Amino acid sequence: MSAPQIPPATAVTGPADDAPTLLVKIFGKDRPGITAGLFDTLAAYAVDVIDIEQVVTRGRITLCALVTAPAGAGVSEGDLRATVHSWAESMHLQTEIISGRGDNRPRGVGRSHVTVLGHPLTAESTAAIAASITGTGGNIDRIFRLAKYPVTAVEFAVSGAETEKLRTALAVEAARLGVDVAVVAAGLQRRAQRLVVMDVDSTLIQDEVIELFAAHAGCEAEVAEVTARAMRGELDFEQSLHARVALLAGLDESVVDKVRAEVRLTPGARTLIRTLKRLGFQVGVVSGGFTQVTDDLRERLGLDFASANTLEIVDGRLTGRVTGEIVDRAGKARLLRRFAEEAGVPLAQTVAVGDGANDLDMLNAAGLGVAFNAKPVVREAAHTAVNVPFLDTVLYLLGVTREEVEAANTHE
Secondary structure: OOOOOOOOOHHHHOOOOEEEEEEEEEEEEOOHHHHHHHHHHHHOOOOEEEEEEEEEOOOOOEEEEEEEOOOOOOOOHHHHHHHHHHHHHHHOOEEEEEEOOOOOOOOOOHHHHHHEEEEEOHHHHHHHHHHHHHHHHOOOEEEEEEEOOOOEEEEEEOOOHHHHHHHHHHHHHHHHHOOOEEEEEEHHHHOOEEEEEHHHHHHOOOOOOHHHHHHHHHHHHHHHHHHHHHHHOOOOOHHHHHHHHOOOOOOOOOHHHHHHHHHHHOOOOHHHHHHHHHOEEEOOOOOOOOHHHHHHHHHHHOOEEEEEEEEEEEOOEEEEEEEOOOOHHHHHHHHHHHHHHOOOHHHHHHHEEOOOOOHHHHHOOOOOEEEOOOOOOOOOOOOOEEEEOOOHHHHOOOOOOOHHHHHHOOOO
């Protein structure tokens, strides 16, 4: 058989810039059959479809179709208008038909997705974000809702502005407004299989693991103070780690099982991990805490990677020392790169999530660094911040909708 003939380029690239086109807008109460009915009506006039947009909000439909002018013999634009208006009236819908020329105007160079999280999302915040996008030279091409609970999450598709310039401008505005904004470059890689690596203490879990151990040793106050200073970046992490672990010397190894039982996952943690895994992501954790806990979390949650410090245990008791490679600020970034290499994922397609100063190198090394309920120094340095107590909101920053989350977590 001979190869099929490819139609001329003009048949597949849309109308010429000056060709007459019609924008047909339908709006009213939504019901089944509206979309099919409109295009059945238009089909009689041999028009070609150039673009379609449809949205349903609180049971009200807005349907826009950009089509070529009528091309059938003996028919006119006036005939099409009359027929469409008559059909719309029969469906108790309103319609507007606007004449023009050519396709949509060309979009500017630069494509980004801007995700905005609010709890609640106010009109004031939305107006300010939109104005800031405009101020960078960007144009909002499309807006749609990702989620309405536990937070309101909407996404703006923006063209005409560089991603980094947009991210910088919106970070300032987000801090002023008290909303969370993430800006990522548009492209196929956004939904490609990726790697998500999280900190553990106060990120994946609600606790600081060393403080749980300290409670059993009766030195909670001393350990908590050192931990807080380290997280604020006031102390060298390795020095503070050795100082805190030394306070645990003499504890019976049975305390490990007790601490594991006391660990509380952050709300949304299971949903986040389960959804990522079902969408084809790989998930890992890195921690300045201890393998005695992270290994258990890896098994319980089905994580692909886990690395942390290891408490030394001799003759059934903690020695007050750690063994092996120290997982500190630089170590976390190093492990992110190692996990990415093992997973076969480019570093640009990794996501890192953390809350403390010792997470900063990891957050900056990742393609997207997310500060989760983080200290001010971390929020200012990360690509984006989430300031609500639900870890699964990270999914919205990746363009995952609430409906996709629910589908991924539905048990058959």
